[in-house]
Amino acid sequence: MSHTIGKKIPLVDGAQKVTGRAVYIDDIVLPGKVMLIGKILRSPFAHAKIKKIDYSQAKKLKGVFAVATAKDSENRFGVLPITKDETAFAIDKVTFIGDQIAAVAATDEETAIKALDLIKVEYEELPPILKPEKSLAPISHPDQKIQPWSKYEGNIFKTVNQSFGDVEKALKKSAVIKNGKFSFNGVTHAFTEPMGVIASYGSDKKLTMWSSTQVPHYLHRALSEVMEMPMHRIKVIRPYVGGGFGGKSDPFPHEMAAAILSKKTGKPVKILFDRDEVFISNHGRHPTKTEMQMSATKDGEFTSLEIDALIDGGAWGSFGVITTYYNGVLSLGPYKIKNFNYSGNRVYTNKPASGAMRGHGAVNSRFAVETLIDEIAEDIGFDPCDLRIQNAYEPNSITANGFRITSCGIKECIEKVKTASNWDKKFKKMPYGKGIGIGCGFYISGSALPINWERMPQSTVHVKIDFDGGVTVHSLAAEIGQGSDTVLAQCVGEILKCDMSRIRIYSKNTDTAPIDLGSYSSRVTFMAGLAAKRAAEEIKKQILNAASRIMSSPVENLKLQNDQIIEPKTKSSISFNEAVREALHDSGALHGKGHYQAPNLNPGLPRVNELRGKESKKGAPMGGSHKGAAAGLSPSYSMGAYVCQLEVDPETGLVKVEKVWAAHDCGKALNPLAVEGQIEGCIHMGLGQALMESFDYNRNTGRIENPNLLDYRCIPPTMMPDVDVFMVESADPEGPFGAKEAGEGPILPILPAVANAIYDAVGIRLRNLPMTPEKIISAIAKKK
Numbered sequence: 036m037s038h039t040i041g042k043k044i045p046l047v048d049g050a051q052k053v054t055g056r057a058v059y060i061d062d063i064v065l066p067g068k069v070m071l072i073g074k075i076l077r078s079p080f081a082h083a084k085i086k087k088i089d090y091s092q093a094k095k096l097k098g099v100f101a102v103a104t105a106k107d108s109e110n111r112f113g114v115l116p117i118t119k120d121e122t123a124f125a126i127d128k129v130t131f132i133g134d135q136i137a138a139v140a141a142t143d144e145e146t147a148i149k150a151l152d153l154i155k156v157e158y159e160e161l162p163p164i165l166k167p168e169k170s171l172a173p174i175s176h177p178d179q180k181i182q183p184w185s186k187y188e189g190n191i192f193k194t195v196n197q198s199f200g201d202v203e204k205a206l207k208k209s210a211v212i213k214n215g216k217f218s219f220n221g222v223t224h225a226f227t228e229p230m231g232v233i234a235s236y237g238s239d240k241k242l243t244m245w246s247s248t249q250v251p252h253y254l255h256r257a258l259s260e261v262m263e264m265p266m267h268r269i270k271v272i273r274p275y276v277g278g279g280f281g282g283k284s285d286p287f288p289h290e291m292a293a294a295i296l297s298k299k300t301g302k303p304v305k306i307l308f309d310r311d312e313v314f315i316s317n318h319g320r321h322p323t324k325t326e327m328q329m330s331a332t333k334d335g336e337f338t339s340l341e342i343d344a345l346i347d348g349g350a351w352g353s354f355g356v357i358t359t360y361y362n363g364v365l366s367l368g369p370y371k372i373k374n375f376n377y378s379g380n381r382v383y384t385n386k387p388a389s390g391a392m393r394g395h396g397a398v399n400s401r402f403a404v405e406t407l408i409d410e411i412a413e414d415i416g417f418d419p420c421d422l423r424i425q426n427a428y429e430p431n432s433i434t435a436n437g438f439r440i441t442s443c444g445i446k447e448c449i450e451k452v453k454t455a456s457n458w459d460k461k462f463k464k465m466p467y468g469k470g471i472g473i474g475c476g477f478y479i480s481g482s483a484l485p486i487n488w489e490r491m492p493q494s495t496v497h498v499k500i501d502f503d504g505g506v507t508v509h510s511l512a513a514e515i516g517q518g519s520d521t522v523l524a525q526c527v528g529e530i531l532k533c534d535m536s537r538i539r540i541y542s543k544n545t546d547t548a549p550i551d552l553g554s555y556s557s558r559v560t561f562m563a564g565l566a567a568k569r570a571a572e573e574i575k576k577q578i579l580n581a582a583s584r585i586m587s588s589p590v591e592n593l594k595l596q597n598d599q600i601i602e603p604k605t606k607s608s609i610s611f612n613e614a615v616r617e618a619l620h621d622s623g624a625l626h627g628k629g630h631y632q633a634p635n636l637n638p639g640l641p642r643v644n645e646l647r648g649k650e651s652k653k654g655a656p657m658g659g660s661h662k663g664a665a666a667g668l669s670p671s672y673s674m675g676a677y678v679c680q681l682e683v684d685p686e687t688g689l690v691k692v693e694k695v696w697a698a699h700d701c702g703k704a705l706n707p708l709a710v711e712g713q714i715e716g717c718i719h720m721g722l723g724q725a726l727m728e729s730f731d732y733n734r735n736t737g738r739i740e741n742p743n744l745l746d747y748r749c750i751p752p753t754m755m756p757d758v759d760v761f762m763v764e765s766a767d768p769e770g771p772f773g774a775k776e777a778g779e780g781p782i783l784p785i786l787p788a789v790a791n792a793i794y795d796a797v798g799i800r801l802r803n804l805p806m807t808p809e810k811i812i813s814a815i816a817k818k819k
Contacts, residue, residue: 037529038528038529038532038597039524039525039528039529039535040525040526040529040703040705040772041703041704041705041707042525042706042707043706043707043708044521044525044535044706044708045521045708046518046520046521046709047520047521047524047535047538047540048275048514048520048521051275052275057275058274058275059228059231059247059274059275059276059277060228060231060232060233060245060246060247060274060307061231061305061307062274063233063245063274063305065233065235065303068235068302068303069142069302069303070233070302070303070304070305071100071140071141071142071296071300071302071303071304071305072140072141072142072143072144072146072147072304072305072306073138073139073140073147073292073293073296073304073305073306074138074139074141074144074147074148074150074151074306075135075137075138075151075289075292075306075312076135076136076137076138076139076151076154076156077132077133077134077135077136077312077315078125078129078131078132078133078134078135078136079132080129080132080158080160080163081129081130081131081132081163081165081385081386081736081737081738082128082129082130082131082160082161082162082163082164082181082385083128083129083158083159083160083161084127084128084158084159084161084178085125085127085128085129085136085156085157085158086157086158086159087155087156087157088104088136088137088154088155088156088157089154089155089156089157090102090104090137090139090153090154090155092153092154092155093139093150093151093153093154096141096146096149096150096153097146098141098142098143098146099139099140099141099146099147099150100140100141100142100296100299100300100302101139101140101296101299101300102137102138102139102140102150102154103123103124103137103138103139103140103292103295103296103299104124104136104137105122105123105124105125105126105127107123107124107295107299108122108123108124108261108262108291108295109122109126110122110123110260110261110263111184111260112257112260112261112286112291113257113285113286113351113352113353114250114253114257114284114285114286114353114354114390114486115352115353115354115355115356115357115486116486116487116488117356118192118193118352118355118356119260119352120182120184120185120351120352121288121351121352122288122291123135123261123288123291123292123295124136124137124138124288124292128161129158130181130182130350130351130383130385131315131349131350131385131386131387131388131737132315132387132736132737132738132739133312133315133316133387134350135288135289135292136154136156137151137154137156138289138292138293138295138296138306139151139154139296140296140297140299140300140302140304161178161179162179163385163736163737164179164181164190164383164384164385165384165385165386165732165734165735165737166384167322167324167345167346167347167382167384168345169190170189170190170191170382170383170384171189171190171191171345171380171382172189173188173189174188174189174190181350181383181384181385182350182351182352182383185383189382190382190383190384191380191381191382191383192348192352192355192359192381192382192383193355193356193359193379193380193381194359194378194379194380195359195360195363195377195378195379195380195663196377196378196379197363197364197375197376197377197436197661197662197663198375198376198377199373199374199375199435199436200339200373200374200375200435201374202339202341202374202375202376204374205330205338205339205373205374206330206338206339208332208338209330209331209332209338209339210331210332210333210415211330211331211333211411211414211415212328212329212330213328213329213330213407213410213411213414214326214327214328214329214407215326215327215403215406215407215410215800215802216324216325216326216802217323217324217325217326217327217399217402217403217802217803217804218323218324218325218802218803218804219320219321219322219323219324219325219399219402219803219804220322220728220729220730220804220805221319221320221321221322221347221389221729221730222319222320222392222723222724222728222729222730223282223313223314223317223319223320223392223728223730223747224278224279224280224281224282224317224319224392224393225723225728225744225747225749226277226278226279226280226282226283227277227278228247228276228277228278229307229308229309229310229312229313230247230282230283230287230289230307230308230312230313230316230317231246231247231305231306231307231308232244232245232246232247232289232290232293232305232306233245233246233293233303233304233305233306234290234293234294234296234297234303234304235297235302235303235304236294236297236298236301237301238301240268241268241269241270242258242262242264242268242269242270242294242297242298243269243270243272244258244269244270244271244272244290244293244294245272245273245274246271246272246273246290247273247274247276247277247279247283248271248273248276248279248283248284248286248290248513248553249276249279249281249283249284249513249515249553249554249555250283250284250285250286250513250552250553250554250555251271251272251273251511251513251543251545251553252271252511252545252550252551252552252553253284253285253286253486253552253553254271254286254290255269255271255545256286256487257286257290257291258271258286258290258291258294261291261294261295262291262294262295262298269545270544270545270546271544271545272543272544272545273513273514273542273543273544274543275514276513276514276515276516277516278515278516279515279516279554280392280393280720281318281390281391281392281393281395281555282317282318282319282390282391282392283317283515284354284390284391284553284554284555285318285353285354285390285391287316288316289306289308289316292306293305293306310742310743310744311742311743314387314730314739314741314742314743314747315387315739315742316387317390318349318351318353318354318387318388318389318390318391318392319387319389319390319392319730320389320392320398320399320724321346321347321348321355321358321381321389321390321399322346322347322389322730323344323345323346323347323362323399323400324344324345325342325343325344325345325362325399325400325403326342326343326344327340327341327342327343327400327403327404327407328340328341329341329404329407329408329411330411331411331415333415335412335415335417335421335422335425335426336425336426337370337371337372337411337426338372338373338374339372339373339374339375339376340366340367340372340374340375340376340404341375341376341377342362342363342366342376342377342378342379342400342403343377343378343379344359344362344363344377344378344379344380344399344400345380345382346358346359346362346379346380346381346382346389347381347382347384347386347389348381348382348383348384348388348389349383349384349386349387349388349389350383350384350385350386350387350388351388352388353388353389353390353391354390354391354395355381355389355390356381356666357391357395357396357482357666358381358389358390358391358395358396359379359380359381359396360379360396360663360666360667361395361396361397361666361667362377362379362396362397362399362400363377363379363400364377364436364438364663364666364667365396365397365400365401365477365478365479365667366397366400366401366403366404367434367435367436367438367477368428368434368438368440368477368672368674369427369428369440369443369445369475369476369477369672369674370423370426370427370428371426371427371428371432372426372435373435374435375435375436384737385737386732386737387739391555391556393717393720393778393779393782394478394717394779394780394782394783395555395556395779397476397477397478397783398721398724398782398783398786399804401474401476401477401783401784401786401787402474402786402787402790402804403802404787405473405474405475405784405787405788405790405791406787406790406791406800406802408422408423409472409473409787409791409794410800418462419462419472419473419791420449420450420453420458420473423445423449423473423475423676424446424449424450427443427445427446427449428440428443428445429443430442430443430765431443433658436658436659436661436664436667437658437659437661437664437668438658438667438668438669438672439658440672441670441671441672441767441768441769442671442700442702442765442766442767442768442770442773442775443672443674443700443765444674444700444763444764444765445475445477445674445675445676445700447698447700447763447765448475448674448675448676448698448699448700448761448763449473449475449676449698451676451696451698451761451763452473452676452677452678452696452697452698452761453473453678455678455696455759455761456471456678456680456694456696458471458473458678461680462795463795465795465796467685467796467797468682468683468684468685468796468797469680469681469682469683469796470680470681470682470683470792470793470794470795470796470797471678471679471680471681471792471795472678472679472681472787472788472789472790472791472792472793472794472795473676473677473678473679473784473788473791474676474677474679474783474784474785474786474787474788474789474790474791475674475675475676475677475783475784475787476673476674476675476676476677476780476781476782476783476784477672477673477674477780477783478557478672478673478674478776478779478780478783479556479557479667479668479669479672479673479776480557480558480560480561480669480670480671480672480673480702480767480770480775480776481493481556481557481558481559481561481562481633481669481670481776482556482558482633482665482667482668482669483633483665483668483669483670484633484665484666484668485552485633486552490632491550491632492550492566492630492631492632493551493552493558493562493631493632493633494510494512494550494551494552494558494559494562494563494565494566494630494631495510495549495550495551495566495628495629495630495631496508496509496510496512496523496549496551496563496566496567496569496570496628496629496630497509497510497548497549497570497626497627497628498527498567498570498571498573498574498626498627498628498629499574499624499625499626499627500574500578500615500618500619500625502615502616502619503612504533504537504611504612504615505537505539506527506528506531506533506537506538506539507538507539507541508523508524508527508538508539508540508541508542508567508570509541509542509547509548509549510523510540510541510542510548510549510551510563510566510567511542511545511548511549511550511551511553512542512551512553512554512559512563513542513551513553513554513559514540514542514554515554517554517559517709517713517778518706518709518712519542519554519559519560519563520540520542521706521709522559522560522563522564522705522706522709523540523542523563523564523567524538524540525705525706526564526567526568526571526705526771526772527567527568527570527571529568529571529772530568530571530572530575530595531571531574531575531578531595531611532594532595532596532597532598533595533598533611534598537598549628551563551566556779557673557776557777557778557779557780558776560705560770560771560774560775560776560777560778561631561670561671561770561771561774561775561776562631562633563631564705564770564771564772564774565629565631565770565771566629566630566631567629567771568629568771568772569627569629569630569631570627570628570629571627571629572627572629573626573627573628573629574625574626574627575595575627577618577622577625577627578595578600578611578614578615578618578625579593579595579600579614580618580621581614581615581617581618581621582600582609582613582614582617584617584621585609585613585614585617586600586602586607586609588602588605588607592604595611598610598611599611600614633670634670634769670769670770671702671767671769671770671775671776672775673699673700673701673702673775673776673777673780674699674700674780675697675698675699675700675763675780675781675783675784676698676784677695677696677697677698677718677784677785677788678695678696678788679692679694679695679756679785679788679789679791679792680692680693680694680695680792681693681756681789681792681793681796682796683793683796683797683811685797685812685815687808687812688807688808688809688810688811688812688815689808690726690789690793690806690808690811691754692722692754692756692789693756693757694756694757694758694759695718695756695757695758695759695785695788696758696759696761697714697718697758697759697760697761697781697784697785698760698761698762698763699714699760699761699762699763699777699780699781700763700764700765700775701762701763701764701774701775701776701777702764702765702766702767702770702773702774702775703764703766703767703770703772703773703774703775704762704764704774704777705771705772705774707762709777710760710762710777711760711762713777713778713781714758714760714777714781715755715758715760717778717779717780717781717782717785718755718756718758718781718782718785719750719755720782721782721783721785721786722750722754722755722785722789723748723749723750724786724804724805725785725786725789725790725804725805725806726750726789726805726806726807727748727749727750727805727807728747728748728749728750728805729747729804729805730747731746786804789806790806793806793811797811797815798818799811799814799815799818800814801814
């Protein structure tokens, strides 16, 4: 019987948050220290040379302790080692409106803002490149190169070309070929807490940084490079984080600026963003233009898929290499498509950088795939649900590009939402203006290849037990509101069969926690969860050995149960604490260490570790030997299916989503309460991108015209539909207790489900997101 797994357990930090006791970055006070306020001077131009910076008057202002510019650190950094193109401050030229030019540290915010006004910068304006199509063209002058260290021609950041099977041959036997041009605007994460940081460089020449981050380890590395300090002299502490969704998964220039200012002043420096700075600085979803073609036989067999994506990366690299691959490779699942061509170009433009956002790299292309499937179904006379089931993968399958699918509950997901929504009585049978639509999803449970391409484990967890039986778990997996601390506690509690009140999680400090790569790519439950489980299993052995001595019974006859060790045959028992004390008498310490490292998923293939350019004797965790084979490769994949019912007002174009039936294959719901929350949160975020959210850029200057939560419209609570959640538990053979991800994949089905429902309601196909009332009215008018 399960002890903690599968139980609806409230988040372990929930009480701290709802009572206001949780300490976020802006709540931090350093006793006995004067904390300075840092503010950043930003570029008013999208593209310009910096001819001169004069901050002499700013330094003279009473209350100003320091001014920092690129002269204080020119070292480049970035979340991906292969594309380090960011610096603390702009060097020689600015590349987008909002680029960091200088920063000041002062006694208070008012003084800091006055100091910024006193900094004089002489610019030489350059024509901005704002359209991604222009970035594909060769440059005629060096000034047109946005990032001079890019190895590609023009302003191309990354090009990916992949081909599997024979698309041309497949097209010849296809009865239907559907294609379309799709356009996706950039969107932001809209997390509640603005980005913020505190840096404190002490007289001991050690740096401590508190940051609202998803990736303490990557920030730790970046600080070491920028500050030219060994990592053991830097400590990164993650306080409570008010949401991230990918927007806090890079090391950022403002974090470097705070560290530089603190070193210059010898005092702690706090930088807290205004909301408009968040919009400028956080790396939202990539604007993308996609051409897609999909084909099928008259019997409903998918025969080919072709994708050509132009991805607007803005001024920096961020996670862009991964984005470029994911736009293509994650489009294949969960369907059997043997023939596939993908061409993707991510380009630099003079706009704020794009990066990772919930469902990273997969949301836009999934929308296109799922809407084309509905078009194919209509042409060949298939029900959209049945067509998807017919083409869905089975467990233990290999995709055309070498991804290994272990557990696979996609068919059950589709069947559940089809039945629950009463699909057969509604599809194509509802009054004009009312419609129903389906969409599916497919996503990774962490990346099999770590960002730094090292053989070091991707997650390590330490567990220790105190003399009184208290269990302490040390991990650097970043709790950002998604519930990872709770999942780790559950994994440990399930193995030790102890009360959850015994367990404390310490996951905030790089000095005390072993390395974990952070919260991104839906990796924490799978990877850190397995590490925690293995650490607890080490301690379990020690406890049972101790109990065996006390009870004079073989270890194999004993079991942990409800804070006790029992011998079922004799019904004798001792308390958990008795066994712990005996174990401590024997060893002096009860420690367990567990780690996770992705397996070599296809050991039969000879392969070259392309990223190192060397033969890999042990093999890299890749599913194939082709270039880019590791991109999108995961130890396990989640999948899901949603049905959306909505009403469209043909006069106003307003869409009211009335109901969503959401089925997600999460392997095993370790905490159904948390899984349900993740699914509903994904639906909320997906509806925003589908219906209203968008960065509005000035076409001439590149300035974001709606950098606040008033003008940038998110879905309000009153627009959230009723949601029925179905957790499909396919019991993944490699996940912790059978679990897979449930934090990002659930966003994928909702966008196409809405689009397909709009078509069922009023007969129009919309290919450009968001699907605003204006676009809907225009499309209805054209149809008439």
